[in-house]
Amino acid sequence: MELHLTSEQMLLRDSATKFVAAAGAKVARGFRDGVQSFAPSRLREAGELGWLGILVPESAGGLGLGLTELALVLEQAGRGLVCEPIGLAAISSAALAQGPNPHPMLEQAMSGTALVVPALQESGYGGNPFQPRARLTTQGGASRVTGKKLFVCADGAEGFLVSASSANGPVICYVARNAPGTTLSALQTVDGRKLSTLTLTDAPADIIPPNASSKNAVEALHNLALVALSAELLGVMEKAQETTFDYLRIRKQFGKLIGSFQALQHKSVDIYIRTEATRSLVFQIAANNTPYRIDPALAAAVKAKASDDALVVTQACIQLHGGIGFTDEHEIGLYLKRAMMLSSLHGNAAAQRREYVALAGLTE
Amino acid sequence: MFRRDTTAEACFRLDVRTWLEANLPPALRNRTTRPLPDELMPWYHALSRKGWIAPHWSQKYGGMGATLNEQIIMTEELGRIGAPHLPVQGLNHIGPILMEFANEAQKARHLPPILAGTVIWAQGYSEPGAGSDLASLTTRAVLEGDHFVVNGQKIWTTWGHHSDWMFALVRTDPQAQPRQAGISFLLIDLHSPGIRIRPIKTIAGDDEFSEVFFDDVRVPAENLVGKLHDGWRIANALLGHERLATSNPQFSLMALERIKIMARASGIMADPAFQDRLAAISINVTALAALFSHAVELTNEQRSPGPESSIIKIFGSELLQDLNVLLVEAAGGLATVDRPIETEFGEVDVATPFLQARRVTIYGGSSEIQRNVVARRVLNLPN
Ligand SMILES: Cc1cc2nc3c(=O)[nH]c(=O)nc-3n(C[C@H](O)[C@H](O)[C@H](O)COP(=O)(O)OP(=O)(O)OC[C@H]3O[C@@H](n4cnc5c(N)ncnc54)[C@H](O)[C@@H]3O)c2cc1C
Numbered sequence: 001m002e003l004h005l006t007s008e009q010m011l012l013r014d015s016a017t018k019f020v021a022a023a024g025a026k027v028a029r030g031f032r033d034g035v036q037s038f039a040p041s042r043l044r045e046a047g048e049l050g051w052l053g054i055l056v057p058e059s060a061g062g063l064g065l066g067l068t069e070l071a072l073v074l075e076q077a078g079r080g081l082v083c084e085p086i087g088l089a090a091i092s093s094a095a096l097a098q099g100p101n102p103h104p105m106l107e108q109a110m111s112g113t114a115l116v117v118p119a120l121q122e123s124g125y126g127g128n129p130f131q132p133r134a135r136l137t138t139q140g141g142a143s144r145v146t147g148k149k150l151f152v153c154a155d156g157a158e159g160f161l162v163s164a165s166s167a168n169g170p171v172i173c174y175v176a177r178n179a180p181g182t183t184l185s186a187l188q189t190v191d192g193r194k195l196s197t198l199t200l201t202d203a204p205a206d207i208i209p210p211n212a213s214s215k216n217a218v219e220a221l222h223n224l225a226l227v228a229l230s231a232e233l234l235g236v237m238e239k240a241q242e243t244t245f246d247y248l249r250i251r252k253q254f255g256k257l258i259g260s261f262q263a264l265q266h267k268s269v270d271i272y273i274r275t276e277a278t279r280s281l282v283f284q285i286a287a288n289n290t291p292y293r294i295d296p297a298l299a300a301a302v303k304a305k306a307s308d309d310a311l312v313v314t315q316a317c318i319q320l321h322g323g324i325g326f327t328d329e330h331e332i333g334l335y336l337k338r339a340m341m342l343s344s345l346h347g348n349a350a351a352q353r354r355e356y357v358a359l360a361g362l363t364e
Numbered sequence: 365m366f367r368r369d370t371t372a373e374a375c376f377r378l379d380v381r382t383w384l385e386a387n388l389p390p391a392l393r394n395r396t397t398r399p400l401p402d403e404l405m406p407w408y409h410a411l412s413r414k415g416w417i418a419p420h421w422s423q424k425y426g427g428m429g430a431t432l433n434e435q436i437i438m439t440e441e442l443g444r445i446g447a448p449h450l451p452v453q454g455l456n457h458i459g460p461i462l463m464e465f466a467n468e469a470q471k472a473r474h475l476p477p478i479l480a481g482t483v484i485w486a487q488g489y490s491e492p493g494a495g496s497d498l499a500s501l502t503t504r505a506v507l508e509g510d511h512f513v514v515n516g517q518k519i520w521t522t523w524g525h526h527s528d529w530m531f532a533l534v535r536t537d538p539q540a541q542p543r544q545a546g547i548s549f550l551l552i553d554l555h556s557p558g559i560r561i562r563p564i565k566t567i568a569g570d571d572e573f574s575e576v577f578f579d580d581v582r583v584p585a586e587n588l589v590g591k592l593h594d595g596w597r598i599a600n601a602l603l604g605h606e607r608l609a610t611s612n613p614q615f616s617l618m619a620l621e622r623i624k625i626m627a628r629a630s631g632i633m634a635d636p637a638f639q640d641r642l643a644a645i646s647i648n649v650t651a652l653a654a655l656f657s658h659a660v661e662l663t664n665e666q667r668s669p670g671p672e673s674s675i676i677k678i679f680g681s682e683l684l685q686d687l688n689v690l691l692v693e694a695a696g697g698l699a700t701v702d703r704p705i706e707t708e709f710g711e712v713d714v715a716t717p718f719l720q721a722r723r724v725t726i727y728g729g730s731s732e733i734q735r736n737v738v739a740r741r742v743l744n745l746p747n
Contacts, residue, residue, distance in 0.1 A: 001655075001658055001659060001662060001672050001675075002662065004658075004661050004662065004665065245743055245744075245745065248745055248746075249744070249745065249746060257746040259745040259746045260745070260746045260747055262736070262739075264745075265735065265736065265739035265740075265743075265745050266732070266735045266739070268739060268743055268745060269675075269678070269735040269738045269739050269743065270735075272675070272738065272742070272743060273675050273678060273679050273738075276655065276672075276675050276679075277648075277651040277652075277654070277655055277679055278651070280651065280654040280655040280657075280658040281650065281651045281654040281655075283654075283658070284653075284654035284657060284658060285654070298650070301647045301650050301651075304643070304644070304647050305647050305648070305651055308644075350640070353640050353643035353644055353647070354639075354640070354643070356643045356646070356647060357639045357640075357642070357643045360643075360646065362624070362639065362642055362643060362646060363628075363633050363634075363639065
């Protein structure tokens with residue numbers, strides 16, 4: 001269903017569509033197994049368009065927009081299999097800007113000249129993101145953090161926003177990549193890019209004070225990450241299904257276009273319904289929550305739904321293509337792989353559902 | 365559900381909740397079959413006197429003219445208290461259609477009694493030989509002077525035997541090609557001579573629908589809505605409203621509450637495998653609520669969701685069935701019991717709502733037909 005957007009929001013979406021026109025499956029393929037996971041110049045371009053500061057208040061030099069605008073941009077990024085980590089950079093900028101005084105890295109992060117990414121996850125299954133095992137200690141005004149973070153999008157990053165537990169509860173702190181006590185070890189991902197394990201041993205850290213409206217900075221950034229990933233997953237499934245429906249309109253078997261077979265039509269409708277449900281959920285949540293205080297049950301709900309649906313949709317897309325869909329050469333597989341990546345990050349569907357039981361008070 | 369109420373909305377919600385608590389008779393709460401008119405209509409009349417019977421009708425026609433958010437709040441509060449299903453053929457179906465297609469005299473005559481609940485309407489579309497293939501309908505209406513003479517049969521008419529009027533699709537031109545071009549939209553007084561109505565018992569044990577026979581029934585020509593032979597267009601506009609209204613998340617929210625009570629009572633709530641399924645389904649209820657408010661938003665903007673309302677119908681109806689499957693699972697052995705089950709958390713009926721839920725993927729255009737519609741008209745897949 002068409003979205004209910006203001007004219008400014010439509011303009012924003014149009015500019016995101018233009019940006020993405022220069023991306024797409026071919027470009028994403030080019031970054032596979034390469035030295036670099038993305039093009040720094042494109043990240044700066046996104047910065048120039050204002051997207052990396054999309055949630056940052058105008059007083060701190062950002063666009064001061066909301067979750068709907070973030071979702072509109074990331075939906076397009078998902079469609080274009082964009083490799084630049086626009087979503088992670090944008091939510092990190094929002095986090096850097098959230099205290100009474102923005103962190104000194106904010107300006108570079110917003111302009112895309114330095115990439116800052118969240119480092120929140122501590123276990124493959126999700127763990128308890130709200131109570132990190134990483135510890136932050138403060139002595140004589142200087143803070144240090146010790147812990148281990150998984151699946152960090154560290155390629156090309158200058159610094160990290162690390163979640164940790166402190167004497168005052170959960171905190172987010174900034175740790176520079178080249179800080180003492182910081183080591184990274186990279187893993188090759190299914191879509192040919194890299195994610196890293198970040199090990200921190202008494203690494204110097206700057207505490208980022210939370211936004212006044214947040215419960216705490218960890219919850220705020222985690223929930224923001226869930227909504228951002230969901231919006232990107234939405235774009236991935238949209239583009240995958242459109243590519244597939246196009247194929248159903250040209251491929252012939254038994255002397256007929258295969259899109260005329262009722263079995264395939266009904267399967268197509270099933271995946272379309274999933275995409276539409278995820279879209280409505282993403283945009284209704286975006287419209288009804290503020291960036292620094294997203295309802296945690298809804299954040300878990302949308303990530304669970306988007307993760308599940310994106311995998312179902314992209315797998316069905318392979319099936320509807322037949323043999324060509326199983327080849328490395330065909331682009332449809334790239335969408336499945338991107339869906340695998342994004343749906344697994346910050347807690348997959350099963351992990352989100354487990355959180356949701358408690359967050360929504362289901363058993364009470 | 366994913367909104368936080370503004371102060372004004374929170375006040376409205378409190379008003380609705382307080383009033384419902386004070387005025388909805390406990391015997392009418394959490395019913396799994398629709399109560400009979402003697403029991404149900406006083407509740408309809410109470411809502412009507414309060415001015416809350418038609419939140420979605422504009423004030424011009426005596427409705428509440430409620431904002432989108434107020435409509436959703438009412439839905440949520442009605443679901444929360446377990447309000448019974450009202451007869452909606454008047455409120456949700458023929459009412460909006462008359463507003464769009466009828467002449468002033470027809471509106472003046474028929475709209476007020478719908479609001480007041482003094483006239484109950486039935487939908488006369490399906491026939492024994494014309495279900496999914498509705499355009500093959502054969503109930504014949506022949507214009508003789510200032511009257512149509514109607515002969516034929518309708519079936520599966522919800523509440524037909526309790527109704528006063530029927531809006532019917534009738535064939536006025538048997539030769540027309542395509543067949544759709546020979547169908548007209550007629551309002552028929554069910555108390556007219558020549559009409560015979562027989563209730564049909566459903567799988568859930570109630571007489572929810574009926575068959576209606578027409579034997580030389582004389583219907584004044586002024587009861588034609590729109591132009592002669594132009595009924596198909598009207599019927600289809602009506603289906604859009606129907607699909608949206610029947611996909612209201614209220615029903616899924618009620619089903620979810622029922623599952624939670626049953627699961628606590630049976631003890632399965634402590635089982636993490638069950639919790640996972642409950643979380644998954646409850647997330648889908650949230651998604652339905654999102655789809656629904658999205659569609660209502662578009663409708664309020666006069667940008668009807670069109671054939672995409674089929675998507676909500678499919679998602680909402682199949683979700684309701686999944687919910688009832690989970691209810692049966694939560695009940696375990698108690699699912700065999702053919703009456704409401706007393707638990708320490710309240711009374712829960714299991715078998716009846718499970719059986720009732722089978723109908724939602726059949727009426728208003730079956731799930732298969734909806735998928736055909738979406739495949740062709742939304743996805744533009746080939747024929
Ligand atoms: C509880 C209830 C209340 C109802 N109330 C009313 C009412 O008030 N007024 C009214 O007019 N009608 C009413 N109906 C009737 C309803 O609209 C019809 O039952 C429905 O349109 C299906 O028609 P049918 O029963 O003839 O089934 P059929 O059309 O015979 O369908 C049988 C099966 O075949 C499938 N099928 C048919 N054609 C296709 C196709 N082209 N492709 C794939 N599958 C297909 C169907 O989906 C179904 O599964 C009600 C029905 C129910 C169950």
